Amino acid sequence: MSEGDATRSSAAVSRRRLLGGMASALGTAGLAGCSGENPDERATASDAATGATTETTTRWTTTERAENRDARVGMVYALGGLGDNSFNDMAHAGAKKARERFGIxxxxxxxxxxxxxxxxxxxxxxxxxxxxxxxxxxxxxxAAGVVSNATEYPDQKFLLVDGVATDESGALLPNVANYTFAEHQGSFQVGLLAGLVTQREFGAGAGQTTGDRTVGFVGGVDVPLIHKFEAGYRAGVARAGDDVEVTSAYAGSFADPDAGERLASEMYADGADVVYHAAGGSGIGVFRAAQKAGRFAIGVDNDQSRSVPEYSDVILASMVKHVDKAVFRSIASLVDRKFRFRVGTVNTLGLLEGGVRAVYGTDLGSAIPDDVTAKLDASRRAIIKNEIEVPTTLS
Structure with missing residues (x-):
């Protein structure tokens, strides 16, 4: 989730799906701006009547002849594409950091x-x-594609995020580095925050609690991975108080902001003070609904109070999932001979490893009471010490 892409509109997300441009850089010579983007970008679109895929080509002013020969990378993103201000953009940020650092x-x-x-x-x-x-x-x-292709191309190195590539016997494929995350741990943290906030009279930015002691969860696609977010969130809410109600719904897509807005609006209408989303681009609709209702929302994957600052007045926090670290570390291991590319392994990143964390909103974080932040700090330490066991599945 790159900051350079964060201002793209949801309309642009729905139009653009295949980006065929190569980004190459040598050290810092050709980098422009803090994000490393070069202003010489040219886009060409196919005639919509032909049914061809729209293609965007990014041109870089630096030469390619000195690019690092050990780090030519192909990135295949999740459905929803770049510009989601969330999961995909976070992975993109990791690749861009590697480009800036190593000239890949x-x-x-x-x-x-x-x-x-x-x-x-x-x-x-x-x-x-x-x-x-x-x-x-x-x-x-x-995952299924990586298993098939890694088997067909045994000399090709692969990185799989949010999955584990195994053969028919269950053995890890030797040419795949697998990264998974403890999303439930970070979701517990923001669930605890939501549960504590809804039990008190609290106002900040454009939001205000109602006293109904209700919070919500909007997922993208109804699959076990997103259940993991919801399970952790519900456990955190329960830790805050037994009498807090949690409602949940799924948008059926990671790229449907209108569905996200509709579901969240219903939750706010039913008294929810805070809605947490794990819905990718659909989550933008949750933020819209929060602003319209004068309530609060919690973002995911990226610090969304920064990636979509137009909603920072209602974003209490974000459950940041450092996909960027998985991408960057894997590329760095190809470039820096001090590291070994960890194929045939499963790397799990949780609170302890800094793979997930609750990040308070840039506008609202300072307004969150100290006793609330103290409880989040205490719970984080307890989870790391295994004194709190966070569920990964819905009961």
Whole structure:
């Protein structure tokens, strides 16, 4: 989730799905601005009447002849694409950081359907001019494709985020580095925050509690990974008080802000003070609903009070999931010979490892009472010490 892409509108997200441009840089010579983006960007769109996929090409002013030969990367993003200000943009930020640090090149592919995912992975894995040193599958829907392609291309290194690639016997594939996250732990933290806030009279920014002791959860797609977010959130709310009600609903997509807004609006109308979303681009609609209702929301994956600052007056916090670290660390291990690319392993990042964390909103964080933040600090330490066991599934 890059800050450079954070201002893209949800309309642009729905129009743009396949980004075929190569981003290459040498050190810092050709980088412009704090995000590392170069202003020389040219977009070409196919005639909509032909049904062809819209393609955006990004041109870089620096030469490619000195690019790092051990770090040509293909990025296949989750459904919903770049510009979600959330999960995909966070992965993109990791690749951009690696480009700035090591002078690597990378190409982005944004599938519009699950069927496209293995095909895009295969295109990167079979590339020869130049070949890819690493193919990154971002998101749980990438797992089956990574298994198939990693088996077909045993000499190609893969990164799988939010999944574990195994063969038919259950053994880890030797050419895949698997990264999973303890989303339930971070979700517990923001659930505790929501549960504590809804029990008191609290106003900040554009939001105000109602006294109904109700909070909500909006998921993207109804799958076990998103259940993990909800399970942790519910456990955190319960820790705050037994009499706090939690309502939940799923948008059916990670790229439908209107559905997110509709579901959250219903929750706010029923008395919810805070709604936490794990819905990717659909979560933008949750923020819209919060502003309209004068309530609060909690973001996900990125610090969304920064990535979508137009909603920072209602974003209490975000459950940041550092997909950027998984991408950056994997690329760095290809470049820096001090590190070994950890293929055939499962790397789990939780609160202890800094893979997930609750981050207070830039505008509202200072208004959160000290006794509330103290309880979040205490619970974080207790989870790390295994004194609080956070569920991963819904009961």
């Amino acid at each position: 090149s990378f190409e982005n592919a944004e599938p519009t359907s699950a069927e496209q995912i293995p095909k895009l992975q295969r295109e990167f894995a079979s590339a020869t001019d130049p070949p890819k040193d690493l193919v990154c599958g971002i998101g749980f829907a990438q």
